[in-house]
Amino acid sequence: MDVLDLTRLQFAVVTIYHYFFVPLSISLAVTAAGLQLTWMRTGTAKYRDLTKFVGKLLIVTFAVGVVTGLVQEFQFGMGWSNFATFYGDVFGPTLAIEGMLAFFLEATFLALWYFGWDRLPRKVHAATIVIVAAGTLLSAFIILAANSFMQHPVGYSLDPRTGRAHLDDFGALLLNKVNLAAFPHTIAGALMVGGSLLLAIGVWRMKATAETGFRTLARLGAWLTVAGGAFTAITGDHLGKVMTEVQPMKMAAAEALYSTTTGAPFSAFALGKLDGSEPYFTVDIPHLLSILAAGDPDATVQGINDLQTQYTQLYGPGSYIPMIPVAFWAFRLMIGIGMIAMLVAAYYLWSTRKGREPKRWYDRQLIRLLPLIPLLPTAANSIGWIFTETARQPWIAFGISKVADGISPGLTSGEVIASLAGFALIYGIVAVVWFRLIRHLSRQPLAPPAEQPATTDSADRDLAPTY
Numbered sequence: 001m002d003v004l005d006l007t008r009l010q011f012a013v014v015t016i017y018h019y020f021f022v023p024l025s026i027s028l029a030v031t032a033a034g035l036q037l038t039w040m041r042t043g044t045a046k047y048r049d050l051t052k053f054v055g056k057l058l059i060v061t062f063a064v065g066v067v068t069g070l071v072q073e074f075q076f077g078m079g080w081s082n083f084a085t086f087y088g089d090v091f092g093p094t095l096a097i098e099g100m101l102a103f104f105l106e107a108t109f110l111a112l113w114y115f116g117w118d119r120l121p122r123k124v125h126a127a128t129i130v131i132v133a134a135g136t137l138l139s140a141f142i143i144l145a146a147n148s149f150m151q152h153p154v155g156y157s158l159d160p161r162t163g164r165a166h167l168d169d170f171g172a173l174l175l176n177k178v179n180l181a182a183f184p185h186t187i188a189g190a191l192m193v194g195g196s197l198l199l200a201i202g203v204w205r206m207k208a209t210a211e212t213g214f215r216t217l218a219r220l221g222a223w224l225t226v227a228g229g230a231f232t233a234i235t236g237d238h239l240g241k242v243m244t245e246v247q248p249m250k251m252a253a254a255e256a257l258y259s260t261t262t263g264a265p266f267s268a269f270a271l272g273k274l275d276g277s278e279p280y281f282t283v284d285i286p287h288l289l290s291i292l293a294a295g296d297p298d299a300t301v302q303g304i305n306d307l308q309t310q311y312t313q314l315y316g317p318g319s320y321i322p323m324i325p326v327a328f329w330a331f332r333l334m335i336g337i338g339m340i341a342m343l344v345a346a347y348y349l350w351s352t353r354k355g356r357e358p359k360r361w362y363d364r365q366l367i368r369l370l371p372l373i374p375l376l377p378t379a380a381n382s383i384g385w386i387f388t389e390t391a392r393q394p395w396i397a398f399g400i401s402k403v404a405d406g407i408s409p410g411l412t413s414g415e416v417i418a419s420l421a422g423f424a425l426i427y428g429i430v431a432v433v434w435f436r437l438i439r440h441l442s443r444q445p446l447a448p449p450a451e452q453p454a455t456t457d458s459a460d461r462d463l464a465p466t467y
Contacts, residue, residue: 006416007079007407012389013420016382017427018072021065021434023381026136026187027194027224028058029106033133036126046213049446053217054198055113055129060437062110064430066102071423073099079416083396083406087149090156090167094146098139106135140190141174141183148179150397151388152246158400165400178246181239188231189338189384192377195224196341199348201442203370213446219352222345225377229342236335237292244293244301247398249311249320250391252304253327255289260303264289270328315399322393330387334380341376 001009032054039047073095076084084091112120113128120128149156155172156165167173202218205211244251251257257264266288287297294301304321311320348370351358358367396403 001413003411003413003416004404004407006413006420007411008403010079010416010420010423011075012386013427014068014072014075014423016385017431018065018068019382019385020378021061021068022140023186023190023193023378024061024197025058025065026140026190027228028054028061028197029129029133029136030191031194031198031220031224032058033126033129036129040122040126045447046216049213050217050220051129052117053213053441053444053446056441057197057438058132059110059114060434060441062106064434066107068427068430069102078419079408079411080406081408083401085164086401086406087165087397090149090165090173091146093167093170094142094173098142098146101135101139101142106132106139109135137187140186141179144183144186145174145176145179148176148182149173150395151182151243151392152176152178153397153400165397177242181235181242185232185235185239188228188235189377189381191224191228192232192338192341193374193381195221195226195228196345196374196377197221199225199345200371200374203348203367205442209445211446215352217446219349222349225345225373226342226349228377229338229345232338240292241295247392248302249304249307249322250327251289251293252302252307253322253324253391254331254387255301256304256324256328257289257301258304260300260306262290262300263287263298264293264301266292268332318394320394322391327387327391330383330390334384334387337376337383338380341373341380344370344373344376 032051035047035051035054038044039051076091109128109131113125113132116125116128119125153165154176155167155169157168158164159166198221199218200221202214202216202221205214206218240251255264255266256270263286265284265286268283268285270282289301290299291297293299304324308320312318344366348366351366358364392398394402394404396406
């Protein structure tokens, strides 16, 4: 691997690791806000206890997400300074706003929420967690706008003297058609990740305690996973059509479609040459690729060879074909793993409906494996981003500049390897700490211990409830 490949690998490791915590932060914040509003409406203590429990999971996850996110932003200066120089005017506002949201909005109001129990008025206290949830959504929207520029550059102009990109229309950057399609798809995927974590914790704790709150937690997590999965499919269909419009090579690579085809099929499974140019065996679904690409079973989908010829004429000599095996299988794994997670959660809801207990042997086996279910939507999210970024290659910003143009000059392979090893070691430690903290919090009872009467307080003060 040369220095470019190593730097890309380093950025991928840092970004994927950071993204383990992003969807959890989004979904846990939204869930905590929903639970607290439900508690205020119903007055049921169970929802108060679940609010506090989910909020503690959020605090731990949010802290790790912020730290790893900072390291990700440092990558632009460490490994991609040419990219930062060229696109600094475009990316600067988005990264600055997102950073301010994460630190000054989300962190401040999350602290107010945590320390405000029994100190702030109920409505004001509930407003703090609602603001945190809104902040996570807004933060995601802003940072996705920056990524969407790389997929479909809008709202900019190139300085003829310096060659740098200047931001001309911040509104156009935010309302990029790719961002408007990617944002709901990302939030839907986040609901699946957070829901699956709550489902896993609820099922795991139901084995050790009779607290009914954990059953509610498990079913809530299952509903979030199912709803998130359904919403992911709907939004993914729209995103696929937008992707075909702005990056037709990406859709062609997802199917390894070398020749332009009308009524193109979709291969559910294929064996053949590694680059997909010669399939030996395929299981095709007729017309499905045309439906995914344009919503029309008889639509024409451009092939890789024709697009390569077109791009060569537009952008000059070179290969504009991404890694076909990665795009082909990542696209299928993303869809397949997400569907499995959704179906497992749906079956859990069915098997435990109306207070039923799983009694059949395969139900019991499923219960034993459910604590591992967060791995499925987490993998689907990560693989989806791998597809999104690798199938854009060789572009760092589609149609403007290539990945090779963005790397820091003078960077050596030894420097990248050393920093990558350091990141891997530190991130491994952080992952263990996060897991142990989540496990420790999950082992605690939902309901606080009963308050004991004060026997030595001469002032006979009201004691604050145990949190």
